[in-house]
Amino acid sequence: MDINSPMSETALLVIDMFNTYDHPDAEQLATNVAGIVEPVSDLIARASAHDDVAVVYVNDNYGDFAAEPSDIVKAAVEGARPDLVRPVLPGPGARFLTKVRHSAFYATSLDYLLTRLETRRIILVGQVTEQCILYSALDGYVRHYDVVVPPDAVAHIDSDLGKAALAMMERNMKAELSAATDCLP
Template identity: 65%
Template sequence: MSASAILVIDMMNTYRHPDADKLIPHVEPIVEPLSELVTAAQDRDDMDLIYVNDNYGDFSAEFSDIVRSALDGERPDLVEPIVPKHGLPVMTKVRHSAFYATSLAYLLTQLKPERLVLTGQVTEQCVLYTALDAYVRHFPVVVPRDAVAHIDPDLGQAALQMMEQNMKAEILDGAAGCLR
């Protein structure tokens, strides 16, 4: 049993999509706190780190292909600091929730974390839907504000409020709070 399972959601991104220009300015400030959280989690026995990323419609893509594409994308500087190390659990998803059509629920039943820490992008989309799916599976959810990125600031704030009020998520001001 671990204290926390930290999910890194959709951070392997080429930033070659219609919303990229709106998303990038909100991703830039989360890279450092997220990178620090990822690094700290790798050094702790009481934390599990799991990467879940959209396959962007390429059903033949391995996770390594997605990482390579992201590193060859428009903003490798947003990807390089958080590329998963070899041996960490990685999985691809096909829709918004990290649970949908993945083995995440099964993995979490094996790891038995006390809580899920949701990080990544996009707050009002994939993070929100993952929080809902975690909640209906009775996993306590934590979301550090400085480790999630939104496209629309108002929708991002509304998503955090929904997670807190409707899904009983703990919304932290900083990712460092996840290390306590």
């Protein structure tokens, strides 16, 4: 991080959008991801236009501990659903962290980065609502971040579990559930 980078009270965390869609529940997930690509892409563009909003991509390394962010993105673009990946590709110099488990915070430098940026508010978008989004929201909450989750910018595998996860985030983690269009000015 450049020490001259502007502080970012808000950070948009783009979670696990680089997926090859070659796993057992891929078809069901891809159908739901198709519905969030536009709101996520729009939110990334709007956040990128703000000097005081950080955009941070956090993606699973799928067990490949030698994978660079570019390898993860390339595999997703070359995967079964490049149409779900291309609209959310990171621009040059994008902040990109790899994770190994469900939470964007677990075993990553995310909390350190957000602390350096003086971030207080995190907006979580991506996949999977009842897994990585839920656990990232919990870890953000216990670290005293204000958590925002736009329901129209997160994708679930199981509809009932996705709804339950959103309810848990709102009730137990005090997450603000707002449409993607309302998360940023």
